[in-house]
Amino acid sequence: MSGQLIGSDIHVVYGRGATRVHAVRGVSVAVSTERSLGLAGESGSGKSTLARALVGMSRPTDGRVEWNGARLETLPARGVGSRPRIVQMVFQDPMSSLNPRMTVGDAIREALQVNDIPGDHRTETVRLLNIVGLSATDVEKYPFQFSGGQRQRVAIARALAVRPEVLVCDEATSALDVSVQASVLNLLRDIRRESGLALAVVSHNLDVLRYLCDDIAVMRQGVVVENRPAEDLFRDPHDPYTRMLLDAVPRFSVTPGIDRGTAA
DSSP: OOOEEEEEEEEEEESSGGGOEEEEEEEEEEEESSSOEEEEOOTTSSHHHHHHHHHTSSOOSEEEEEETTEEGGGSOEETGGGEETTEEEEOSOHHHHSOTTSOHHHHHHHHHHHTTOOSOHHHHHHHHHHHTTOOGGGTTOOGGGSOHHHHHHHHHHHHHHTOOSEEEEESTTTTSOHHHHHHHHHHHHHHHHHHOOEEEEEOSOHHHHHHHOSEEEEEETTEEEEEEEHHHHHHSOOSHHHHHHHHHSOOOOOOTTOOTTSOO
């Protein structure tokens, strides 16, 4: 099923008076099952703040977020923060989002239970772990027993557990070694291709966005300075800030075809 998540004229303001910060300033973007979107920019550009508004983690100060014409806040919500389950987020540090006292199997089953996902939850947990390149033997392990790349795979499996339509990844590979990054990026690309999820990716690494995304929106000081197809942007960047990012960010070559079942 096709769908589109649209953020229209999004503003996000923090604080009041002298401490007031306008983190996102009238940004409009779209994430669809047909074309994935990358959000690029330096730290403080507003890209992560915009991503959190798109998934319902924070309500925009002004503007609206819609999925297929329905306001995001009107969609069914469950679990921590009462976030609409139609959108899920994968964060940079999986250790901060995984409970160290819960096995990964329990963490995934909790997501299934809280969101009233039907079926045999034990079987579904194993299926989800298999999707991300882990196995049934990993169900009873704790987060500390996994490598960083494996923990990120668990975080992705848990996000997929609630059967979202949109997956947003906020710097989901930036804390990983380069070879491990490649395997997780290949996994995300495979999941999108096989499941039809709408995918948005936040990253300071434009090469990562070029690999995963059809379109890239470049943000600076809370506004989008350029939003174009990825290949066009790389071939002929229009904004000086985009050219600066392309010149400054070390290039990272993703190796397609890395086995998803490796220890990464």
